[in-house]
Amino acid sequence: DSVVFFWFVVLVTVALLVWVIAKLWSLHSIPKVLAREKGFTQGRLVFWLTMLGMIWKPLWILAVVAVVIDWDALANWLRRLRLPPDGRELSDTSEQRAAGPATVPVDPASNGDKA
Numbered sequence: 001d002s003v004v005f006f007w008f009v010v011l012v013t014v015a016l017l018v019w020v021i022a023k024l025w026s027l028h029s030i031p032k033v034l035a036r037e038k039g040f041t042q043g044r045l046v047f048w049l050t051m052l053g054m055i056w057k058p059l060w061i062l063a064v065v066a067v068v069i070d071w072d073a074l075a076n077w078l079r080r081l082r083l084p085p086d087g088r089e090l091s092d093t094s095e096q097r098a099a100g101p102a103t104v105p106v107d108p109a110s111n112g113d114k115a
Contacts, residue, residue, distance in 0.1 A: 028054065031063040042066055 028050060035046040046063045053060025 028060065031060075031067045034067045038067075040067070040071075042071070 032047050032050045035043040040046070046066050049059045049063035049066065053063055
């Protein structure tokens with residue numbers, strides 16, 4: 001009886017280990033599956049972050065963050081930060097460089113005196 005019971009315990013233990021590993025794998029691949037379902041352009045990045053996240057866990061956390069961030073809204077927010085209220089971009093263009101340094105307007109009432 002002890003040999004049969006031993007093999008029963010071994011089979012149950014192996015089956016339990018395989019089930020736990022499968023559940024951990026499915027939990028670990030959630031960001032990858034979500035990126036594929038939503039059609040994100042960063043799908044490959046999320047895939048590699050989840051794979052490398054098995055070795056170093058902070059990469060898996062980055063994969064989760066990459067999936068939950070709305071990248072279009074973030075890009076629009078950053079674009080609004082770069083633009084002043086009048087809608088012109090604050091970048092240094094070649095036209096601005098060709099115009100030379102900016103001059104300070106002189107108030108005619110001050111007679112040119114600098115205070």
